[in-house]
Amino acid sequence: MQQGILSILVSNHFGVLTKITGLFGRRGYNIKALSVGETENPEVSRITVLTEGDPAQLEQIYKQVCKLEEVRAAAILPEEQLIERELLLVKVCPGEKETGALMELVTNSAAKAVAVPDGGVIIEASGRPEQINELVERIRLFGVVELSRTGVTALQATGKALVDNAFQIGYSKFR
Amino acid sequence: MQMTGAQILVQSLLDQGVEVVFGYPGGSVLNIYDALYERQMELRHIVTSHEQGAAHAADGYARSTGKIGVVLATSGPGATNLVTGIATAYHDSVPLVAITGNVPTGLIGRDSFQEVDIVGITNPITKHNYIVKDVCELAGIVREAFVIANSGRKGPVLIDIPKDITAQKTEYSRQPVFEPRKNPAPSESDYQVALEAIAQAKRPLIYAGGGVVFSDASELLVQFAHKISAPVCVSMMGLTSMPYDDPLYLGMIGMHGTVTANVAARDCDLMIAIGSRFSDRVAGNREKFASNAQILHLDIDPSEISKNVSAGLSLLGSAREVLSELLARTEQIYNSEWVHSLLRHKAYHALPSAINGEELTPREILLKIKGAAGKDTVVVTDVGQHQMLTAQYYPFSQPRTLISSCGLGTMGYGLGAAIGAKVGNPDRPVVLVTGDGSFHMNLNELAVAVTHRLPIVILVMNNGVLGMVHQWQKLFYEQRYAYTELNRATDFVRLAEAFGAAGMRLTDRSQIHSTLSRAFSCGGPCVVDCMIDRKERVYPIIPPGGTEEDMIYSD
Numbered sequence: 150m151q152q153g154i155l156s157i158l159v160s161n162h163f164g165v166l167t168k169i170t171g172l173f174g175r176r177g178y179n180i181k182a183l184s185v186g187e188t189e190n191p192e193v194s195r196i197t198v199l200t201e202g203d204p205a206q207l208e209q210i211y212k213q214v215c216k217l218e219e220v221r222a223a224a225i226l227p228e229e230q231l232i233e234r235e236l237l238l239v240k241v242c243p244g245e246k247e248t249g250a251l252m253e254l255v256t257n258s259a260a261k262a263v264a265v266p267d268g269g270v271i272i273e274a275s276g277r278p279e280q281i282n283e284l285v286e287r288i289r290l291f292g293v294v295e296l297s298r299t300g301v302t303a304l305q306a307t308g309k310a311l312v313d314n315a316f317q318i319g320y321s322k323f324r
Numbered sequence: 325m326q327m328t329g330a331q332i333l334v335q336s337l338l339d340q341g342v343e344v345v346f347g348y349p350g351g352s353v354l355n356i357y358d359a360l361y362e363r364q365m366e367l368r369h370i371v372t373s374h375e376q377g378a379a380h381a382a383d384g385y386a387r388s389t390g391k392i393g394v395v396l397a398t399s400g401p402g403a404t405n406l407v408t409g410i411a412t413a414y415h416d417s418v419p420l421v422a423i424t425g426n427v428p429t430g431l432i433g434r435d436s437f438q439e440v441d442i443v444g445i446t447n448p449i450t451k452h453n454y455i456v457k458d459v460c461e462l463a464g465i466v467r468e469a470f471v472i473a474n475s476g477r478k479g480p481v482l483i484d485i486p487k488d489i490t491a492q493k494t495e496y497s498r499q500p501v502f503e504p505r506k507n508p509a510p511s512e513s514d515y516q517v518a519l520e521a522i523a524q525a526k527r528p529l530i531y532a533g534g535g536v537v538f539s540d541a542s543e544l545l546v547q548f549a550h551k552i553s554a555p556v557c558v559s560m561m562g563l564t565s566m567p568y569d570d571p572l573y574l575g576m577i578g579m580h581g582t583v584t585a586n587v588a589a590r591d592c593d594l595m596i597a598i599g600s601r602f603s604d605r606v607a608g609n610r611e612k613f614a615s616n617a618q619i620l621h622l623d624i625d626p627s628e629i630s631k632n633v634s635a636g637l638s639l640l641g642s643a644r645e646v647l648s649e650l651l652a653r654t655e656q657i658y659n660s661e662w663v664h665s666l667l668r669h670k671a672y673h674a675l676p677s678a679i680n681g682e683e684l685t686p687r688e689i690l691l692k693i694k695g696a697a698g699k700d701t702v703v704v705t706d707v708g709q710h711q712m713l714t715a716q717y718y719p720f721s722q723p724r725t726l727i728s729s730c731g732l733g734t735m736g737y738g739l740g741a742a743i744g745a746k747v748g749n750p751d752r753p754v755v756l757v758t759g760d761g762s763f764h765m766n767l768n769e770l771a772v773a774v775t776h777r778l779p780i781v782i783l784v785m786n787n788g789v790l791g792m793v794h795q796w797q798k799l800f801y802e803q804r805y806a807y808t809e810l811n812r813a814t815d816f817v818r819l820a821e822a823f824g825a826a827g828m829r830l831t832d833r834s835q836i837h838s839t840l841s842r843a844f845s846c847g848g849p850c851v852v853d854c855m856i857d858r859k860e861r862v863y864p865i866i867p868p869g870g871t872e873e874d875m876i877y878s879d
Contacts, residue, residue: 163455164443171447205630212627218452218472 152181153207154226154233154303156311157196160219161187168217169196178202178210182235182278182300193221197302199278222312226305233303236275239288239296242268251291258284269294329459330355330490333423334363336466339499342394344368344385344747346378348405350398351438352425355490370747370776372740373768375402379409380740380766381747383418387727388702389748390540392419392473399426400438403484404445408734411449413480415731416561417534419473420480421466422446428488429457446482453482459492463499470502477625478538507624510639510646518620518639519653525594527662528554529617531577531606534561534730535599535624541644542723545598546570548647553659555666557585559600560730564720572663574670578606579866580712583673586872588666589614598622599643602632603731604868612871622646675716676863676878684833686710686785686856689840690717690757696840697753697781702727702745704754706738706762709791712862714757736765739782743769746778753781753844760786764812767819773849774824781843782851784816787858795861799876809858820851829853 159165166185173180182199200210207225214223243251251270255262260274274284278301285296305311327335333356337345348371349357360369372378375397382393393413397406403424413420427436443453452472454465462485469481510518522528536545542565549556549572556566557577566573575582577589589595595617600606607613610633621628621635622643629638639646678687690713694701703718704727705711711728720726727745729737742756763784773780785791790808797805820827826846830839830853843850864875 163457167444168447175448205634209627209631212629216451216625216627 150201150203151207152199152201153210154231154301155198155200155211155214155223156226156303156305157198157214157223158188158193158221158311159196160221161192161194162219165194165219166196168219169198169214172213172217173198173200173210176210176213178206184300184302186302197300199301224305224311226303230306231303232306233277233301234275235278235281235301236299237273237281237284237296239272239285240265240269240294241272241288241291242294243270243291247291254287260284325496326493327496328355328359328491328493329456329462329485330359331362332459332462332494332496333466333485333490334359334367335496336463336499337394338363338366340467340470340502342367342392344370345394345396346370346372346381346385346744347396348372348375348378348398348402350402350425352399352427352487353396353402353490355487356396356423356425356485370743370772372743372772374766375405376409376736377740377743377766377769377772379406379420379422380412380734380737381744382420382422383409383413384704384727384741384744385748386413386418386420386744387416387741388724388745390538390724391748392421392470393744394421394423396423397425398438399424399442400440402438403440403442407445407449409740410446410480410482412729412732412734412737414449414451416729417478417538418480419478421469421473422480422482424482424484425490426455426484426486429486430488432486442482442484449480450482451479453484455484456486456489459489459494462489463496467499467502471505474502475505476507477535507642507645508626508640510641510649514639515649515653518637518650521594521618521620521637522552522596522654523657526659527592528552528594528596528659529588529592530554530556531559531589531595531597531600532556532562532565533559533598533600535643536562536565537723539599539624539642539644540723541599541642541647542566544644544647544651548651548654551651551654552657553663554596555588555663557581557588559603559606560715560728562600563715564723564726567721568719569721571667574666576715579608579868580716580862580864581866582670582675582716583864583872583875584666584670586866586875587669590616590872592617594618594620596620596622597635598647599624601628604632607633608866608869609871678717682833684831684836684854684856686713686854686860687717688833689783689785689830689836689854690714691719692836692840693755693783694719696837697755697844701725701753701755702749704728704738704742704745704756706756706758707733707735708759708762709795709860709862710757710759710762710785712792716862735762738762739766739769739773742780742782743772743776743778746773746780747776754778756780756782758782758784759791760784760788760812760814760816761790761810763816764814770820770823770825770849770851777848779847780849781840782849783854784851785854785856786816787856787860788812789858791858791860792862794858798861799865800867816851816853820849826850827853829855831855
């Protein structure tokens, strides 16, 4: 089993996300994390899916995704050329004695903290999913009230866009 | 010119070259029906007994003519009744445009009367689907639906139109007739690698599928097979891609395939799969299938390459285009030792005899259809033993003469599909081979065949049991015949007469030819109740998950 990040540019239409997630569901592909947002072109959204499988399965997932009519370009981003980030929001209510240690952790982790009513603090951090995992483990010691993660988003670390790169990466949809 | 959405829809269908629409009226499509009524001289509309029958009719029309089938249904139950038909078409890559009405935009999402999310429901069984939210987009969407249905690997597309959209007016501008998108084409180096493998092969085998039939590449297939001396086996979808009497033809491969086809798959050193997809009914055991061979897969759908069986070599493109390029680049090759060994094998391993003493057998009936009906007969089947026997015994000699639900295996498919096939081929005989189980599912469509005086001959292979399930219960469930011995009291002859069709009963093998001749010449729909024995089995059979070593030849 290996992980793969699939970056998908789709027409910004009603119901497109359902078509993508439905495809994963019915073919038995796992979605480990998912993020969606508009791109520089308001007609296009980018869906980033963290999935897993052996190389043949990843290839099959990619080809099935490419067949969807609303997919404009897609690629499994190459691991050696990958900027991947996730955003974490976590709420803690530290005791008076713990506040100093928590703030130290926040500073050292390049995170931000903002005080909220009822004695809460919301910590905001972004980073690679492993870094976020690690930070969550350390914050846990202060007692987590609740937390939310966005799921991973990613770009290929080159000067070119996915649409330009798609053919090199193997994008093979014929229109 | 200002037109309503409904008028635009009908005009767009005409602009895309549609000649006939199958469907069923209802509340949400009243405006569309009103527009159809206006244009009834230009666009034929056939109302079926049930929307499922309409979907199967559009499918049978498409498979038999190569045109796109169009089906129309109302919202809610009308739309859900299409689902089995759309899924059937999706499984077998049949180009279909399904149009459903929906409740007015303002009522969507409120669980309104006859509201259903048909776009959500049909996501997994369409190539693409739309809900029209702006009447100005309607004409463009209709055209695009035709493009998608007929491009690359074909398949169904659904357009859901809320009722208010069909009433709104806008300026209509005529859309050009759709053109399919350009197919993928292999590179020159892809061809060279493939040709090298073909030249090196000592024991090549072609495994042809529906892609050959649907891209009208049958003649090219025959030429190519002879040019490289490769015997040909076919999937069920690939039947009719090569005439049954071609010396290189080995018959169907897989679960109910011929022994020779399955042995050839075991022994070949190069398997050339053309427009076929290594389904579990062909490659029961994916790891062991053609395990001595290199696999060269020709397909139009990139996701089929290495989906089920890993293919070392592939050529991406339409069967017709790729075969024609291959032919142009190949010199005559001889593999006479391999070909002769398979021909000898075939001579010694024929299918079970069609004749069993004086018994009336479905096999003998199947062999005598052509003599009574003619060479260009279109054969439609339902699903079960009669379907597999048709695949095994009927002597197909022209492409698109078998219409059958192969992938989804939809019992009840046949009568609707036969109606569609006859509407699309008024000058050719159409025969439906069905079983008493399948026929019972959707025999309501007999009313439609009578209304439109469609001379379809319906051969009901009547053994009182659900034969294929019964056979599996015999083979794999210690003869515990759970709920398959239905023995309905239905009298098919009187049933046919009640619908206004002709009815006949065939009980004696000496009467086969005369009964069939009368049925085919009676000028209208005719049901022939063929009283066969429930002990009839389909052999050989490879049990699911097995290989040719596990093949069972007889009781």
